[in-house]
Amino acid sequence: MAAKKSFKESARRFYRGYRSGRIRVGHSLVKDFLGLWLGREQEVCLRSGLKLQLDLSKKAQAGIFWFDGDADVALAWAIRELVPVGGVFIDCGANCGLMGLQACQCRQASVIFIEPHPRLAKSIEANIRLNRFETRAELIEAAASDTSGEVTFYENPTGDDGTHSIHEDWAKGEKRVLGKVRCETLKGIVERKRLPQVDFLKVDAEGNDYAVLQGLGEYLRPSFARLVYVEMVRDRESICALMASRGYVGFVTVPRRGRELVRLQQVADQGRRACFFQPLSGSGAGLNALWCGKDSAVADYLYASSATPG
Numbered sequence: 197m198a199a200k201k202s203f204k205e206s207a208r209r210f211y212r213g214y215r216s217g218r219i220r221v222g223h224s225l226v227k228d229f230l231g232l233w234l235g236r237e238q239e240v241c242l243r244s245g246l247k248l249q250l251d252l253s254k255k256a257q258a259g260i261f262w263f264d265g266d267a268d269v270a271l272a273w274a275i276r277e278l279v280p281v282g283g284v285f286i287d288c289g290a291n292c293g294l295m296g297l298q299a300c301q302c303r304q305a306s307v308i309f310i311e312p313h314p315r316l317a318k319s320i321e322a323n324i325r326l327n328r329f330e331t332r333a334e335l336i337e338a339a340a341s342d343t344s345g346e347v348t349f350y351e352n353p354t355g356d357d358g359t360h361s362i363h364e365d366w367a368k369g370e371k372r373v374l375g376k377v378r379c380e381t382l383k384g385i386v387e388r389k390r391l392p393q394v395d396f397l398k399v400d401a402e403g404n405d406y407a408v409l410q411g412l413g414e415y416l417r418p419s420f421a422r423l424v425y426v427e428m429v430r431d432r433e434s435i436c437a438l439m440a441s442r443g444y445v446g447f448v449t450v451p452r453r454g455r456e457l458v459r460l461q462q463v464a465d466q467g468r469r470a471c472f473f474q475p476l477s478g479s480g481a482g483l484n485a486l487w488c489g490k491d492s493a494v495a496d497y498l499y500a501s502s503a504t505p506g
Contacts, residue, residue, distance in 0.1 A: 204234060211262050227262055239326070246301050247326045248292065249319065254357045257292055267294055269460075270449040270472040271425060274486055275396065278423055278494055279303040283395030286310065288340050288382070288408060291357055293320035295398055300329045305395070307332060308385070312339035312349055312377040313360050336385065338378040341404055342411040349377040361402035366430075381411035393419075399426040406431035409438060416442050418489030425486045435485075436476070444487040446476035447498045474502045 207230040215223050231252060238250050242265040250257040260267050275298055279285060283305050287296030290309040299305040307329075311317050317337040324333045339347060339362050351374040352359040352367055359367035362377070386394070394415075401408045405426050409416060416424075416438075424444065428435050439446060450471055460470050473486055475498075488494040 204238065204240070207234065208240075208262060208264065212264060215263075231258075244298070244301065246297055247323070248294070248297075249322050249326060250292070251319070253355050255355055256357045260292070260294055265294065265298075270484070271295060271398070272298060273470065273472045274423070274425060275299050276302055278497075279305055279396045282306070284308075284391055284393065285396045285398070286382070286385075286394055287398050289398075289400035289402060290320055291316055291400075293323050296320075296333065297323055297327060297329065299396065300333050301327065305332070307334070308389070309333065309335045310338060310340050310380075310385075311335065312337065312362070313351070313357075313374070316357065316360075336380065338380045339404070340382055340385075340399075340401060340408045340411060341379045342381060342407040343379060344381055344384060345379050346376045347379050349374045359402060361404065363403040366403040381413070382408065383411060383413040383415055386412070386415050394421045396423045397421050397425070399424065401427070403430045405429075406434050406438070409435065418443050418492060422492075423486065423488050423494065425484065427484055429483055439485075439487045443490055445490045445495050446485040446487050447473035447502070448476050448486075449484045450474050450502075469501055471501050471503075473498055475499065 211227055211230060214226055234252060236251060236253050238252055238261060239247065240250060240261055241247050244265060246265065248260065250261050252258045252261060256267065275295065279299055281303055283303060285296060285299040285305040285307045287293065287307060288310045290296055290311040293309055296307040296309050300307045309320050311320055314337070317335060320335050324330060324335070339349065341347070341362070347362045350361055350364050350371045352371055354370055361367065364371065399405050399408050405428065409426065412421065415421060426435060436446065450473060476485055
């Protein structure tokens with residue numbers, strides 16, 4: 197058992213070093229070769245100390261394993277920098293729960309996970325228990341939308357956990373009907389849980405993001421939902437118009453890859469100011485956006501960060 201653990205950690209360290217090194221080709225081949233010697237189910241401790249049970253046959257979870265939790269560097273930075281200690285974090289479209297677990301770990305946040313896929317919901321529950329976050333984390337097994345009830349859920353059977361959706365046309369390629377899942381509105385959840393405010397709302401609902409925001413109703417305002425991070429692959433213009441009408445200003449993730457992203461993350465880890473977001477210019481720019489109050493301290497901070505060289 198110790199030998200297997202040692203090989204697992206050595207393989208992960210070797211791959212990360214190779215990926216961030218001077219050789220810019222063959223990354224996938226190296227990862228696939230090392231993966232041949234590992235089992236599908238893996239329990240891993242990230243460098244942050246967060247523990248996860250991961251299924252390496254699933255693309256998103258395999259990425260977490262090999263990249264040591266760096267699944268979305270900009271979002272992780274926003275969680276560390278902008279979520280107040282002890283705040284309320286809603287992880288809507290939680291997948292295996294990585295982002296909400298990070299908020300629970302590094303900001304001692306109270307986290308509500310919302311995830312409709314039964315298998316992923318079980319994964320979230322397992323990861324909550326693994327980290328002993330039961331007193332601060334809660335799972336709602338449902339799809340968030342603008343109405344409540346039941347809806348057909350479509351699964352991508354190929355191993356890409358980032359493309360399951362309530363929209364049949366959401367992702368290209370093979371898909372199958374998983375069955376009916378429960379739908380809830382964020383407004384209903386807020387009122388049922390009697391939340392005084394939401395400090396950070398993450399929305400990654402695979403094509404249903406606009407409906408999720410609409411489902412927050414009158415609570416979609418900066419005085420209640422202080423920060424909103426939303427995927428804008430679909431309904432981008434509608435999302436931008438809705439958020440602007442409610443008093444928000446948007447910042448989009450700065451496109452960075454490979455060694456450049458590694459360098460920027462090192463800058464942030466050293467406590468220096470790093471530029472992960474830039475002001476949204478035009479309703480069609482950017483795939484993921486972080487929204488905050490127009491005249492808020494967070495907006496001032498993000499504007500200043502975006503002016504940082506590099």
